[in-house]
Amino acid sequence: MDQKKLNIIETSIKLFAKKGFSSTSVQEIAKAANISKGAFYLHFDTKDDLLYELFEHYWRRMQKRINEVSSTPMTPKEKFIHQLKVSMEEVADHREFIIMQIREQVIPFNDMIENLIRRMRYHSVMFYRNHILAIYGSEAEPFAWEASLTVQSLFKTYIDLMIMDNMEFSLLKVAESIANKMDAVMEGYKSGHDCPVITNEVISRVIPENFQLNQMKDIMTQLQEIYDQENDVDLKDTADLLLQELTSKAPRPAVIKGMVFNLERYDEYIDLSSQIRAHYM
Template sequence: MEDKSIFIIEHAIKLFANKGFSATSVQEIANECGISKGAFYLHFKSKDALLLEIFYYYSRKIQLKTDEIEAEDLQPRQKFIQKLSVTFEEIITHREFIIMQIREQAIPFNHDIEEFLRHMRFNSYHFYKKNLIDIYGDRINEFVWEVTLILQGIFKTYIDLIIIENVKFDIKRLCEEMLKRADYIVEGFKHNNDQPVITHELMSEIIPDDFYSRQLELMKHTLEEKQAAAPKEIQDTIAVLLEELIRTEPRTAVIKGMLTNLEEEDGFQQIVGQIRSYFHV
């Protein structure tokens, strides 16, 4: 994403937090950024589109930080604690913005935002599941979804206390204690030979088998549409990216490189954000 778009996003989020999304006009955002209203529309086609880009921007920031942690030479348990800490800290940083959305119920109901939130919800399920299997191994496979959803529920409870009640936690200790709760649950399943309520079959009904493949097809279609109207060098970048997306085992390093080229181009921020979120790059 180009610097000017980031500049607008960072100023807009402060206005939304202070004044509210509905009450903040595009003209006020432009004034705050020291640009014309027309210049705003060169970067974002509407205020709703700006809000969607804010979601992509901050989800990407968290993803980058968790990717850095994943690359470190740490035990899975310590990695998960650090990843949870990053997520808590980013949410705390933008507490006022989140309160604004809760207060106003400000998220506009449109297809793009609905799909983004659905995709992030499913990604969150898989984030917990993957990290729990990394920590405890395949021995929890039968009940991993139950532990996943319980741990997410604990996370959301702490978030409510932080956001709504403004409780100040020692975040590192909080994350360590969360994982201890997971230890108790895992040991309970093993010791009592309990059967999970939340099964693989149940989650397959919630997350359709073709959900991610459909998302990928939509992203490829969007790229193909943009390719036709793009300059030659951008067409070449898209061609390389499209070739990579159809590979049986896409090379994330190549995808990341092509996306870096595209995210500086006007009109590509949303699709770049979608692909980054899909491939975690």
């Protein structure tokens, strides 16, 4: 990202955390960033555009960190623990971003921002669900959505203590504790003493527009759109090779890994690369 644009984003998030999005003017952002108001509008058409890119910027940062862990050989549970740890590190490093979201109970979203946030929420649930299935296998399928939301709530509780109450923890110990509690949650479901309320049917009612519950189908759709619509030859070739590999009877992990690495060079496809990693890496 252009350094001047990044400076505006990082400056604005501090102002939004302090004053709120609605109460912060473009003039105040420009002054704090040491640029003219006209220079602001060279990078962002409106303050809402800035907000959209702000959310997208921090979401992509988080996904890049998580993807780095995905590339390291580990057991499924070890991978989950370390991805939780880097997620908490990103939250701690960008405390103002979380404070802004808590402070602004009603941000004047446009449709684009609202859809982005819904996609982020859904990806977050899918993150936990994919890990649950990787760790506990297909027998966890009936409980995977409910367990995902349960573990996500636990994660959020620790984040609230860190951000709002300034409590300090060993992030590795917190991540290990969450993973161990997930073991207990899954044992409870397996014992038959609890019946999940959150099922595929329930989730299908809340997924974002144009998002498909069948994640593999969604991956293929996005790759086909890249191949059909993008002009970048390298990107088209990457999508084409992934389409061929993912539909083959024996997908080759090394080829998929190489193509996903190529895909990650394009910021707008960080989410897609994360989805592919969750399934194959």
